[in-house]
Amino acid sequence: MFKHSQLESVKAWLVDPTQASLPRHARIQRAVRQLILDGALGPGRPLPASRTLARSLGVSRDTVETAYAQLHAEGFIERRVGSGSYVAEMNEFFSGPRLSRRDALSRNQTPNLSARGEAMFHGGGVREHLSPRPFAPGVPETRSFPIQLWERLERQVLKESGTRALVHGDPQGAEPLRRAIADYVNLERGGRATADRVVVLTSSQQALTLCANLLLDPGDRILIEDPAYYGARKAFDAAGLDCVPVRVDGQGMMVERLRDDPRPAKAVFLTPSHQFPTGATLTLDRRLCLIDWAAKHQAWIIEDDYDSEFHYAGKPTACVQGLDPHDRTLYIGTFTKSLFPSLRIGYVVLPPSLVTPMTVARTLLDGHTASIPQLTLARFMDGGHFGAHVRAMRAVYAQRLDILAGLVRTHLSTFVEPRVPIGGLQLSCVLKDGLSERATIDAARRVGVELLGLSGLHASDGGQPGFLMGFAAYDPAELETAVRKLAGALRA
Structure with missing residues (x-):
């Protein structure tokens, strides 16, 4: 028979809300199994008769019989005709003391991670808002997306491709989409792209992680903007790189300082179209200076062009990749900001020598990007719908800004x-003297307003306190309501 504490343990599994999705017989089976694994029921120990245990638990005898049958099938108990059920004899590998369930959970809370694992864990990852509210940055407008058109194009893909669209895809990306991306980058961003130089990924964040691990070793120096996009810094920190900050002014990264560094870096990362978070655009002379520096030192330029589609004043400057005759630039783009976040399609345009290594490396992460969304996106772009949607959103976002x-x-x-930018999806605000960034963000959150602080984006303590206000995903009424809430919170 069970001891009182053992019976109570089984009852606890029956009423545990985290086990509510399991049928009763499965909860009983797992409760008894755990008692055996914990050593509370030793080898040879008799179990209560099914009728007796059913009565104690308030369930049917068939429920207990089903639980016992599963335990017997898994080898945890023996069933002897005319004698009853007993805990099975365990072999030498399962003998000796065992951790209790509570001890096991306690140990799992402090895992023994690698140095890289510690960097990834303590960096906090890159978390997006599942249900964004003003003023979460980097979120596009999705309520007006032409979803019926998208569904129609997806049905066309399934009808024409059939079951071929259900198997593994090319790890470099579907050729129709790579061709459409190359055409777009060349036409709209002044790039030098061909379909065979494009690798389709799930996101720009994946591209940054691949660049960090494929091109550089732990301890290698990489120059990054200061302030910088937090996702890039976290990817580089997790890879064990030595991130060297380079100040940003109104003309973008101060690349002139690269020439004065006695220890050349192996790569530089920047967001030249709309610097994150300042919104500054890297001037043409600095772009050319950067290209010259990279060629001289055989360094890589990692260019993140994540929201270049949304430029509100004049024609945007050509991307660095299109100006680079030395093939030292890796150009990263994503459709997360221009279309919708759940699409999970980004890309990188590579120097020819890096295409095969990058494709092989991505197979170690996720194999390939889902084929059906890729082929649907290719049709969306080839039909002119992508360009039309971007133009419509550019007008909407400019008005909202x-x-x-x-x-x-x-x-x-x-x-x-x-600080009103000429492009992008967020507005930066610098706090006036005497105001605390942390207190401001906390006050805003109490009234349902999200702000991203500027201080944490700086490598040093020299940055001015302030915050970012994303505006793209929120209509004028939502913007006004949120600003009034924020003003009230700050006055209070």
Whole structure:
């Protein structure tokens, strides 16, 4: 028979809400199995008769019989005709003391990670808002996306491809999409791309991780903007790289300082179209200076062009990759910002020598990108729908940026100075003297407003305190409501 504590343990499994999805016989089976694994029921120990245990637990005898049958099938108990059920004899590999379930859980809370694992864990990862609210940055408008058109194109893909679309895809990416991406980069961004130089990935974050691990060794120096995109810094930190900050001014990264560094770096990362988070655009002379430096030192340029589609003043400058005759630039783009986040398609345009190594490396991560969304996106682009959607959203976002800038000047001028960008999906605000960034962000969160602090994006303590305000995903009424809430919170 069970001891009282053992019976209570089985009852606890029956009422545990985390086990509610399991049928009763499975909960009983797992409870008894855990008692055996913990050593609370030793080898040869008799189990209660099914009728007796059923009565104690308030379940049917068939329920207990089903649980016992599963335990017998798994080798945890023996069933002897006319005698009853007993805990099976365990072999030498399962003898000796065992951790209790509580001890096991306790140990799992402090895992023994590798140095790289510790860096990844303590870096906190890159987490996006599942249900974004103003002013979460980097979130596009999805409510007006032409989803019926997308569904129609997807049905066409399934009809024409049939079951061929259900098998493994090319790890470099579907050829129709690579061709469409190359055409887009050449036409709209002034790039030098061909389909065989494009690798389709799940995100720009995956591209950054691959670049960090494929091109550099732990301890190698990489130059990054200061302030910088947090996802890039975390990817490089996790790879064990030595991130060297280079200041950003109104003309982008101050690349002139690269020439004065006595210890050349092996790579440089930057967001030249709309610097994150300042919104500055890297000037042409600095782009050319950067290309010359990379060629001289045989260094790589990692160019993240993540929201270059949304430029609100004049024609955007050509991407660095298109100006680089030495093939030292890796150009990263994504459709997460231009279309919708759950699409999970990004890409990188590579120097020819890196295409095969990068393709092989990505097979160690996720094998390939889902084929059906790739082929649907290719049709979306080839049919001119991507360009039309971007143009429509560019007009919407430009209007929302103007509205938000006006609201900030009207309701928040006492507290902040807005820095209105010429592109991108977020507006940066610098706090005026005496105001705490942490207190401001906490006050905003209490009234349901999300702000991303600027200080944490700087490598040093020299950055001005402030915050980013994403505006793309929120209509004018939502923007006004959120600004008024924020103003009230700060006044309080």
